[in-house]
Amino acid sequence: MIRPTTNDRLRLIRDKVEARQRLSLEDGLFLYEPATPLNEVGELANLVRERINGNHGYYNINTHLNPTNICVYRCTFCAFRSDLRDPKGYAMSDQQILERGREAVENGCTEMHIVGGLHHQRGYDWYVHLVRILHEAYPKLHLKAWTGVEINWFEFLSKKSVREILEDLIDAGLGSMPGGGAEIFHPEVRHKICEHKADAGKWFEIHRTAHQLGLKTNCTMLYGHIENAYHRIDHLLRLRELQDETGGFQTFIPLAFHPENTGLAHLKKPSALLDLRTMAISRLMLDNVPHIKAYWIMLGIGTAQAALGYGADDLDGTVRHELIYHDAGATTPEVLSVDEIRRLITAAGREPVERDTLYRRVQRDADRPREWSVGEPLLV
Numbered sequence: 001m002i003r004p005t006t007n008d009r010l011r012l013i014r015d016k017v018e019a020r021q022r023l024s025l026e027d028g029l030f031l032y033e034p035a036t037p038l039n040e041v042g043e044l045a046n047l048v049r050e051r052i053n054g055n056h057g058y059y060n061i062n063t064h065l066n067p068t069n070i071c072v073y074r075c076t077f078c079a080f081r082s083d084l085r086d087p088k089g090y091a092m093s094d095q096q097i098l099e100r101g102r103e104a105v106e107n108g109c110t111e112m113h114i115v116g117g118l119h120h121q122r123g124y125d126w127y128v129h130l131v132r133i134l135h136e137a138y139p140k141l142h143l144k145a146w147t148g149v150e151i152n153w154f155e156f157l158s159k160k161s162v163r164e165i166l167e168d169l170i171d172a173g174l175g176s177m178p179g180g181g182a183e184i185f186h187p188e189v190r191h192k193i194c195e196h197k198a199d200a201g202k203w204f205e206i207h208r209t210a211h212q213l214g215l216k217t218n219c220t221m222l223y224g225h226i227e228n229a230y231h232r233i234d235h236l237l238r239l240r241e242l243q244d245e246t247g248g249f250q251t252f253i254p255l256a257f258h259p260e261n262t263g264l265a266h267l268k269k270p271s272a273l274l275d276l277r278t279m280a281i282s283r284l285m286l287d288n289v290p291h292i293k294a295y296w297i298m299l300g301i302g303t304a305q306a307a308l309g310y311g312a313d314d315l316d317g318t319v320r321h322e323l324i325y326h327d328a329g330a331t332t333p334e335v336l337s338v339d340e341i342r343r344l345i346t347a348a349g350r351e352p353v354e355r356d357t358l359y360r361r362v363q364r365d366a367d368r369p370r371e372w373s374v375g376e377p378l379l380v
């Protein structure tokens, strides 16, 4: 029997993509093979990207809040966490949290991204309370808060169901959920890098429940450590399956592993080539997720900019106060100005579009740039 060549297999995949047919596990593995030309994988991803999002290059004006870095868990890839009595450990006061809200609003932010550690001594009420005080003080600021791993911790603390917890948080002002805590779902890897935290089944239960309650959520994959191509494609297929069921994921964010100061410091950072290949394959496999984000903090600005031609349609935001990846050695700036992020998108040949968390166009008054309003959803 004559074995199909790389070109034959690529042609079959191209036919599928052009016919809007779904790619299989085997297709995904083939696209990860080093012999499969990266530029061709990128070209296919770009086709899907432009079909869904046109020439838009999205960004938002956002800030991060990590209320505590003290964490009961010890994920091997994490450089952010601290022990309870470590001098590096902190837990923010209400006043400090509200000050961050004030700063965000004064800088025109539309979103606050809130994630942190699972503090040994803070009760469930503290986590709900801080959403509530922020929302009461700054009701227009969208609060995208708590990963599936944190919601699972709240189950332990409160003895409530996932649904009850999410209802409490929505009542307090939660606007949506970030996609963290997904790491790599496959147990072969998950047991080695974060054995104690929510497993894949729990992570999906939480996101499914959030979607059923009308919350939009994001989803992520931490790659470039001990996983292989099979684990990555398996991860993407699991996400695609839930998205078929609920349609609640807005954005997929492939997160490039940063080894510095982690339990995996002996590993090398993933290469820009793996970053771009993973971005493109994510766009191709997740045919039902509207947005793919090139998170510039982790990728570096140059790779994130290039990723806008490899399937990504979003650079994330201006990002004030990012700690998690800078603790792990990210050398990117701590914040980008709006002019800078727009320049990066334009230089990549895309049209910069400011969006809010729910991907609606943000309109600003040129004379009062801190004031903003939103229009209709932006999908083309």
Ligand code: SF4
Residues within 6 Å of the ligand: 071, 072, 073, 074, 075, 078, 079, 080, 081, 116, 117, 118, 149, 194, 197
């Ligand atoms: S990744 Fe999150 S859960 Fe794991 S140790 Fe770090 S802060 Fe804790």
